[in-house]
Amino acid sequence: MPVDLLDEAQCALETTLPERGDDYRLGYHLSPPAGWMNDPNGLVYFRGEYHVFYQHHPYSPQWGPMHWGHAKSADLVHWEHLPIALAPGDAFDRDGCFSGSAVVEGDTLYLIYTGHRWLGEPGNDEQGMQQVQCLASSTDGISFTKHGVVIETPPYPDIMHFRDPKVWRRGDHWWMALGARQGDDPLLLLYRSRYLRQWECLGRALEGRRQSDGYMWECPDLFELEARDVFLFSPQGLEPDGYERWNLFQNGYRLGRLDENARFVAETGLRELDHGHDFYAAQTLLAPDGRRLLWAWMDMWQSPMPSQAHHWCGALTLPRELERDGDRLRMRPARELIALRQSRQALAIGTLEAQSRKLAVRGALLELELELELTGSSAERFGLALRCSDDERERTLLYFDAMARRLVLDRQQSGAGVSGVRSVPVAPGQARIALRIFLDRSSIEVFVDDGAHTLSSRIYPRADSLAVSAFAVNGRGTFGEGAAWNLADLKL
Numbered sequence: 001m002p003v004d005l006l007d008e009a010q011c012a013l014e015t016t017l018p019e020r021g022d023d024y025r026l027g028y029h030l031s032p033p034a035g036w037m038n039d040p041n042g043l044v045y046f047r048g049e050y051h052v053f054y055q056h057h058p059y060s061p062q063w064g065p066m067h068w069g070h071a072k073s074a075d076l077v078h079w080e081h082l083p084i085a086l087a088p089g090d091a092f093d094r095d096g097c098f099s100g101s102a103v104v105e106g107d108t109l110y111l112i113y114t115g116h117r118w119l120g121e122p123g124n125d126e127q128g129m130q131q132v133q134c135l136a137s138s139t140d141g142i143s144f145t146k147h148g149v150v151i152e153t154p155p156y157p158d159i160m161h162f163r164d165p166k167v168w169r170r171g172d173h174w175w176m177a178l179g180a181r182q183g184d185d186p187l188l189l190l191y192r193s194r195y196l197r198q199w200e201c202l203g204r205a206l207e208g209r210r211q212s213d214g215y216m217w218e219c220p221d222l223f224e225l226e227a228r229d230v231f232l233f234s235p236q237g238l239e240p241d242g243y244e245r246w247n248l249f250q251n252g253y254r255l256g257r258l259d260e261n262a263r264f265v266a267e268t269g270l271r272e273l274d275h276g277h278d279f280y281a282a283q284t285l286l287a288p289d290g291r292r293l294l295w296a297w298m299d300m301w302q303s304p305m306p307s308q309a310h311h312w313c314g315a316l317t318l319p320r321e322l323e324r325d326g327d328r329l330r331m332r333p334a335r336e337l338i339a340l341r342q343s344r345q346a347l348a349i350g351t352l353e354a355q356s357r358k359l360a361v362r363g364a365l366l367e368l369e370l371e372l373e374l375t376g377s378s379a380e381r382f383g384l385a386l387r388c389s390d391d392e393r394e395r396t397l398l399y400f401d402a403m404a405r406r407l408v409l410d411r412q413q414s415g416a417g418v419s420g421v422r423s424v425p426v427a428p429g430q431a432r433i434a435l436r437i438f439l440d441r442s443s444i445e446v447f448v449d450d451g452a453h454t455l456s457s458r459i460y461p462r463a464d465s466l467a468v469s470a471f472a473v474n475g476r477g478t479f480g481e482g483a484a485w486n487l488a489d490l491k492l
Contacts, residue, residue, distance in 0.1 A: 005087040009067055013058040013084070021310030023463050024442035027365045027489040028340055029298065030054075030316045032069055033081050036061050037314030039164075039219060040295045041068055042102025043285035046109050046141050049074050050285070052295065053085055053111070054316065055099060061305075061313040066096040068111070072141070076293075076319050076336040079492050085136075085144050086111065092132055092149045095122060099219060099281070100133075101167040103174070103196075110196055111136040111144060112176070114163035131162045133178070135196060151176075151191060151199050158183040164219045166283070167196075177205070179217040179233065184210040186217040188231065190262045202262035206231065213270075214238045218249075219281040222258065225292055226324040228267075229258045234281050235270065243406070243423060244272060248301050251282050255327055268327050275424050276409060276446070276456035278303065284322060292322040293334060298443060298456055304417030306460045307442065317456055318438060318445060325452070332451040333436065341367065341485040349470045349479035352382065356392075356471040361484040363466055364441045370482025372400050372433040374426070382477025386439060387414070387459060388467040396444060396459050399471075400426065400433060407433055407448060407455075415460035424453040432480065438487075 016034040031037060036057035044051050049072045056069030068086035073079045086097040093115030100113030115134040120127020133151035136144040153162050161181035168175055176191040176199065186208040191199040208217065214235035221232040232253045240246050251273050256266040273282060274296065282296035298315045299305065305313050319334040345361050347370050361368075364387070372383060383399025385392060397410035406423040426433060436447040441463075446455040470479060 005089045009058045009084050009087050016311050019311050024307045026315050026440045029440055030079050030492055034312050038297050039099045039281035040283045041099050042111055043283055044102035046104050061308040061311055066098055068097055076334050077339050099164045103167050109138045109141050112165045112167050133165050150197055161216055166221045177220045177222045179220045181216045184215045186213055205264040221284050228255050231264055251280050274454045274456050275422050277420055278458045279456045294320045294322045306416040330451040331454050340487040343486045345484045347482035347484055351478045352472040353476050356469050359468045361468050363486050365487040366439040367485045367487055368437040370435055371480030373478040373480050375431045377478050379472040379475035379477040382472035385469040387461040387465050389465040394461050394465045409455045411459055422455055
């Protein structure tokens, strides 16, 4: 790779840093030093440290020709930003180093990514594009050498979109899953290799249809989890259905098995992985201790992004531990995140009768644990108001809706630009809802009933909107005892 392209990108990033505004800057979530961030690209454990790469445009806070940003951590809590790993500019990736994977073989760290090239005007799909899969390597985990194209666009008719390789080790071979679009139908393609440089096409592992499956499966991930295979992907082009699929694009999964013919036999339908406003392009990593860890882009295409006015945009979710619970997946915050906790306060709210009560806890960076006691509660709605202004005109609501029997995340008054309501079901007869809530300067992540559901959303309150209230509407709401912690501001 021409060194001057990386130097130029790094210089642009560093030149912007003094101009960056931090009103919405996240304290303990990974976000770019400046410029734009979207998909997590390569998640890998290399020489005793976790490495996270991500789609990055260092020249502006808008999406542009994609580079690979790079950060590492020894503990999943404290992250160090490293120099930009990949920059577009070669013939095969002239217009972008799109998403992909990172793997380790021997003492070498490899990046496998999609090289993108527009055939006409940039951004004009109708004039065509070329997408190929490329390889780069590093022996120090910082500086990477490109090795060019290792997989050309397949010779299927009407294939133009062909991207986001996910690579993993299976037996004596490396395997690769790729998302593709044939006409208006999505495909999951599989490849196999012994040495990462020459790949055999195993064909179509799964085929979809436009109306029921969308038109493209982005960021595929295929892995085994507790004796079942999981196909994790981001479908594009699905319509809302009841309470589901209200984001522009979704992130979901199907359980099944990868058979001896390299076909994925689906045993469940599509299930959304997270039900918040901002969760996309999730990718996983098998940690050295056997845990399946997951990160996602904590934003959504065509959503308000007020931080762009502050010369940065985009963030990743907290790392999560992924487990299987029957035919569903469960996500919990990575256990290492307890290290963020600082001062603790007890939450003893008790019962509220058609009233609102301001709590003693305040802050922009908080973790809260508590239960909503449904048995014996009669309120139409009861729960918490978070990141409240003193007059409570600005606030983010999290509450149980007794009539709909749903837990609701309401950001209608959550600050600059954002709006909308998302929710998850509460089973008939369920006695309580257990909540674990992470607040950062411009985000909320809610883990419900030990990770059976999650809701991840961006919010943009004013810096002085720090209060927390409990409330009950038209009846009695009972809160179990809980706790709140101020969390460390790591200024990532």
